[in-house]
Amino acid sequence: MTIPTGPCRARIRTNDRMSFVAMLLAVTLAVTGCGSGDPSSAPTSAGGKQKVSFLIFPSPNLPESYWKAQVALVTKTHPDLEVELVAAPSESERNDYAKQLAASGQLPDVQIGMQDLIALEPSLEPWTEEELKDFLCPTCGAVNGKVLQLPANTQTIPNVFYNKKLFAKAGIEAPPKTYAELLATAEKLKAAGITPFVSGGAFVTSQPWTAILATDLYAKTPDWMTKRRQGAVTFAAPDMKAATQKFADLAAKGYIDKRQIGQDYPKTQEAFLAGKGAMYPMGSWFAAAADQSEMKADIGVFAWPSDDGSLHLPAYTGGGLSVSATAKNVAAAKRFALAFQLTKENLDASVKADALFPAIKGYTPPSGTGPVFKSVYDLWQQALAQKATVAPFGWEAGDTAMVPGMQGKFWSAAQDLVSGEKNVDQVLSFLDTEWEKSG
């Protein structure tokens, strides 16, 4: 082997140095290239269209094909808009996903159905009074006086869907009107070998708790959450404790099958539609799936009964589109969002696919909706006529909502009560502790 000397060796040293510098540049490029591109960095496409990215959430009721069709209805009348869909991992994770995207500067231009508006406030563009003129409740869900999300639709959470055949099998002739009758109904079903309440996962498990808090807490103290935010009450307060005890008792009496809490939301819905339980406390959106099932004629609806039989229906208005404050083209994003929420065909499709009640002035649902939707819609209209709507605990929006991060804790705490892992005092103490941490 010949060892180079003189100028040759010097050249090698120079080559070494150059290859080192080249390697350094390559690594630097590789590392800096790891950062993902900003999805909204190109506001116009090659055809001169204005690009808008849209965060959606596929669910059993709303598959990706639904969102594509909805967007196509808007772009048909706004051909200068080009919409790119960004799908959240799941319906229940859409808020966490949006927060992660916002934190990393990648929040799509438009989002739908955001719940944690307080956390997202710095990332969202407020809507003006003029832009909100067509909405029935233009200030619903406001955060610090700013409306960040179009209050586009109302949902009642929960209603009690029931299986008429299973009720008949247990000898129950009519749905219960008071809480005592509800307990008697559950007892009869249990005695007949039928699971009274279908439950599952985190948020479905919490539905009866939300219902009891509506009739027993919000009906008497509608501003309870505002008081909690001010520190004037705690979760350990007597009225909250009494309502929570009622929920825990349902599980203790065996009316909720604690083995079901491990199943996910789609499976829970399937379980009710397969007749694996007689009652299903769930949001009004379930009507869409119910109407598409074979047993739609056998599904009835009633409001969770209060002790004295008076009607208190938890209802939430909001859930519409919001626009990112950092969108490259806020005007185009807002134009898309408003068109999406106000186009009649879109609203009709949302009624049929997700059983939403559009909160738009002058809107009436299309004819041809299913029997379950009609029942749920009529129940809501009845509550509106009696001024009997209250906030759904855990689903409130804006300034009247729980502090960020608490919704998930509330849902998990419901599972603890059903499984018997924690008693009422422990659960309420846990919620107070977590609230202080979140605050």
Place this chain on the structure above:
Amino acid sequence: MAVGTIHRRPGPAGTDARGRRDRRRRGPGLWHFLTFAAPGTLVYLCLVLAPIIMSVGYSLTNQALLRPRTEFVGLRNYELLLRDETFLQSLRVTTILTLIVVIVPNVLGVAVAVLLDRRGWLYNALRSVFFTPMVISSVVISVIWTRILADDGPVNQALRALGVREPPGWLSDPDIALYSLSSIVCWQMLGFCVVVYLAGLQGVPQELGEAAAIDGAGAVRRFRHVTWPLLAPALTINTVVLLISAFKIFDHVKVITNGGPGTGTTASVAFVVLQEGFVENRTGYASAEAVVMLVVIAALSVVTLRILQRREVQL
């Protein structure tokens, strides 16, 4: 030696007689070395060391990803951690999970490796079978097991067919869920342990076993006094790898139980760190949890490594 030959005295070490540095002895030049070392070093500095240092910094603040203003809070996050029932619960969960995941695959791994330490196509095929879960994504494995252990899944259906009226809620009963989760992780890690122990067994000289047999030792004594001591390095590798893997487990928890049922019955420390940081947006607090987790893993790994390596030397 011829008259008139000029003798050159050797220079100092590393130089030739004229005092020039001898490149042949010194090996490749500094730049040459840096060319190879720089990529790895830079990636390590940027993607490992810098984030760790930054995490320590964040842990001293009240940083929240979506809050514009961040303030220095000193050690307050660490003080809160000591009283945070969610974090303490996650430490308990992780400790139980780690103990199970370190012990069970190690014990079963030795047993399976001894059984598979034979020649033949069947044993080769079985080795592949045992190793397969290791190469499948944890998320895929978690989804499969979630279906298997569901209340209406094949396990409970089989139990019902056998006459069990109320089979266990493998993933919904808070008293059982953590053990179901641990079992799934053990099942996946078993293949890794088997391969490491098999490699160890194949390094055991046959003569030692034969000599012990001639001396009258039975199979059990041969294993205990000859084979097992020589498997000490394999035990060290398996234990440390399982310890670290179990302590930072996240994906199985996220997919199978999402930390539940209920409030944190299966939430590991890594799961809680990600929840606090990216779901509840308390990144300063989550960083403090991550720093504690790093310190605990590092301390446990060092202690375990020291004990097992000392055992290797003694043997």
